Amino acid sequence: MGLEVDEKQFWTSALATAQFVHAQRPRGSAFVIGEVSLHSALHDVGYREDSQSPDYVVLGETQNYSFDDFTTAIRLIDAGSHFVATNPEATGPSPDGSLPGCGAMAAIIERATGVTPYFVGKPNSRMIREALVVLEADSNATVMIGDRMATDILAGVDAGLETILVLSGVDGEDDVDRFPYRPSRVVASVADLINEL
Secondary structure, three states: OOOOOOHHHOOOHHHHHHHHHHHHOOOOEEEEEOOHHHHHHHHHOOOEEOOOOOOEEEEOOOOOOOHHHHHHHHHHHHOOOEEEEOOOOOEEOOOOOOEEOHHHHHHHHHHHHOOOOEEOOOOOHHHHHHHHHHOOOOHHHOEEEEOOHHHHHHHHHHOOOEEEEEOOOOOOHHHHHHOOOOOOEEEOOHHHHHHHO
């Protein structure tokens, strides 16, 4: 698309989740369900993995959710482990249509335990504020671009940023009026913003 972005310029929900648990209980332990990036982010902040008596059950995105992992997570939360999830999005995109997302998987565990997870990622503005610090960005010169009103745009609005809804993903132009907040702009695709970035 003509964008050059260095790896150090990314701030993901996995990184934000690792920072959150580390800030709450430094060098703690977690039972982790998610992709390698989530496991690595937790390891990098000094967290050890524990399937017996962890401080946290941490749930992230993966296409490899397993019944055994969910059973372990439920039992650990029932025994007192805290429940944290990377993001509340119920679906994720794929070329063939929607896939179940972290929010949908978290709902299974919540229903079984009665414990609501703390979602670290969007729309939690904590993630956006941390990203601004990590990236040494000025909120007055930062724009939140996303395809979901309920997460991306809400996170930007809550963090006081200009927001741009792209119509190339989940929400369409008709969805904007369903929300009490509005994006600063609506464009068809990120490709429409290349000359501005």
